[in-house]
Amino acid sequence: MSARSQAIVVVGASLAGVRAAEELRGEGFDGSITVVGDEVHAPYDRPPLSKQVLAGHWDIDRLPLTAGVDGGIDALDLEWRLGTLATGLDLDARQVILADAERLGFDGLVIATGATPRRLPGSEGLSGVHTLRTLDDCLAVRAEVDAGARRLVVVGAGFIGAEVAATCRTRGLDVTILEALPVPLGQALGEEMGSVLADLHRDHGVDVRLGTAVAGLDGGGDGRVERVRLADGAAIEADLVVVGIGVVPNTGWLEGSGLTLDDGVVCDATTLAAPGVVGAGDVARWPSRRFGELLRVEHWDNAIAMGAHAARRLLAWLDAEQANGGRASREPEPYDPVPWFWSDQYDRKIQLAGRSAGADEVRVVDGSTGERRFVALYRRGDRLVGALAMNRPRQLLAFQRLIDRGASWAEAIGSADPSARS
Numbered sequence: 001m002s003a004r005s006q007a008i009v010v011v012g013a014s015l016a017g018v019r020a021a022e023e024l025r026g027e028g029f030d031g032s033i034t035v036v037g038d039e040v041h042a043p044y045d046r047p048p049l050s051k052q053v054l055a056g057h058w059d060i061d062r063l064p065l066t067a068g069v070d071g072g073i074d075a076l077d078l079e080w081r082l083g084t085l086a087t088g089l090d091l092d093a094r095q096v097i098l099a100d101a102e103r104l105g106f107d108g109l110v111i112a113t114g115a116t117p118r119r120l121p122g123s124e125g126l127s128g129v130h131t132l133r134t135l136d137d138c139l140a141v142r143a144e145v146d147a148g149a150r151r152l153v154v155v156g157a158g159f160i161g162a163e164v165a166a167t168c169r170t171r172g173l174d175v176t177i178l179e180a181l182p183v184p185l186g187q188a189l190g191e192e193m194g195s196v197l198a199d200l201h202r203d204h205g206v207d208v209r210l211g212t213a214v215a216g217l218d219g220g221g222d223g224r225v226e227r228v229r230l231a232d233g234a235a236i237e238a239d240l241v242v243v244g245i246g247v248v249p250n251t252g253w254l255e256g257s258g259l260t261l262d263d264g265v266v267c268d269a270t271t272l273a274a275p276g277v278v279g280a281g282d283v284a285r286w287p288s289r290r291f292g293e294l295l296r297v298e299h300w301d302n303a304i305a306m307g308a309h310a311a312r313r314l315l316a317w318l319d320a321e322q323a324n325g326g327r328a329s330r331e332p333e334p335y336d337p338v339p340w341f342w343s344d345q346y347d348r349k350i351q352l353a354g355r356s357a358g359a360d361e362v363r364v365v366d367g368s369t370g371e372r373r374f375v376a377l378y379r380r381g382d383r384l385v386g387a388l389a390m391n392r393p394r395q396l397l398a399f400q401r402l403i404d405r406g407a408s409w410a411e412a413i414g415s416a417d418p419s420a421r422s
């Protein structure tokens with residue numbers, strides 16, 4: 001068990017960081033835990049931002065993260081450094097450097113700094129143009145809708161853009177989705193499934209324009225966005241633009257630290273990024289033995305599971321250190337989950353388990369895409385690697401278990417509806 005004198009610093013005061021801190025305490029770590037986060041808000045949950053909060057159904061007092069212990073997060077005895085940006089990491093000195101040049105020493109470090117939305121070049125300084133990642137982003141978009149915005153253009157048909165489109169369409173706005181690819185999420189989900197998502201929006205009256213690149217945004221004399229110019233010369237009038245063109249992991253503060261940075265902080269299979277340093281959540285990349293690739297997963301469920309795993313990994317490292325390089329009392333285990341994700345759009349719950357990108361085959365095995373109630377399976381070689389479901393949560397879970405077991409394609413097809421076996 002840990003010595004009281006040990007100090008752990010967690011950078012990133014959100015889902016992965018808080019879950020890591022909770023696990024550290026749950027495993028009996030009684031040293032100091034300092035949580036550094038650049039947002040001023042107490043840690044909160046992001047998925048409702050594009051759903052219930054934007055819809056106006058939830059107040060923000062439902063968002064704060066809680067802990068599964070009596071007394072909640074307060075009972076974890078954490079030292080909070082909110083509104084504080086980490087700007088550097090000195091691995092030799094074992095210190096995190098803060099924006100005001102203060103240095104926080106640590107024995108163990110959890111990197112959980114998440115990701116930041118890509119911006120549309122040329123949109124700087126125009127009001128009415130937003131990304132959606134933080135509570136402040138969400139409140140800014142919601143305020144525009146509450147104030148009477150009528151014409152929303154969503155740039156990018158990924159999950160965040162699609163949820164914003166669905167929520168705002170349900171609130172009665174005229175919505176256009178612009179997507180540069182020929183099919184939304186085509187590379188991730190495959191063409192057929194991407195088309196199903198596009199059609200879902202069209203059925204609800206959204207103008208979905210595919211293969212459409214944005215050339216620029218025009219503002220009026222008041223500096224407010226008025227139209228989106230397209231590469232083909234057309235223009236779409238807009239009084240609100242939400243840009244959802246993906247995120248970049250927040251690793252800028254780690255430049256020059258000696259850690260391997262490559263689309264995230266690269267960890268080993270156990271989440272260790274360097275001796276006494278672990279990574280978790282949207283910022284972290286690790287080699288998945290199950291899928292044979294480096295993964296970086298931007299899912300709520302992964303932030304929780306990886307945060308907890310990384311905390312246990314860090315304690316194993318600290319235990320080994322305390323024993324002067326002796327045998328670790330806890331053997332480090334690889335982190336190798338089946339990633340799982342959900343998205344709510346209109347009255348549909350979309351869920352994805354496992355891996356869908358780069359599949360050799362996609363087959364609908366339950367329900368039908370026409371009814372918008374189905375499960376589609378993804379095959380790589382002779383293995384089941386992924387499952388996508390729309391309004392089929394129970395069935396999705398069954399296939400998720402098969403992926404977890406490493407089931408063959410034949411077994412997965414055999415367990416599905418007989419009509420899907422051909």
Ligand SMILES: Cc1cc2nc3c(=O)[nH]c(=O)nc-3n(C[C@H](O)[C@H](O)[C@H](O)COP(=O)(O)OP(=O)(O)OC[C@H]3O[C@@H](n4cnc5c(N)ncnc54)[C@H](O)[C@@H]3O)c2cc1C
Binds near residue numbers: 280283300303
């Ligand atoms: C609008 C929205 C809807 C979503 N909906 C879903 C959904 O339906 N299903 C699903 O599975 N997932 C969803 N997600 C994804 C999910 O919320 C993320 O995967 C999860 O928040 C990742 O947690 P994290 O702790 O790794 O990173 P984050 O939540 O991004 O937290 C990282 C924190 O670190 C802070 N930080 C960054 N750099 C520094 C620094 N240098 N110093 C100090 N602090 C720093 C950031 O400001 C942030 O507060 C959604 C995300 C968003 C934004």
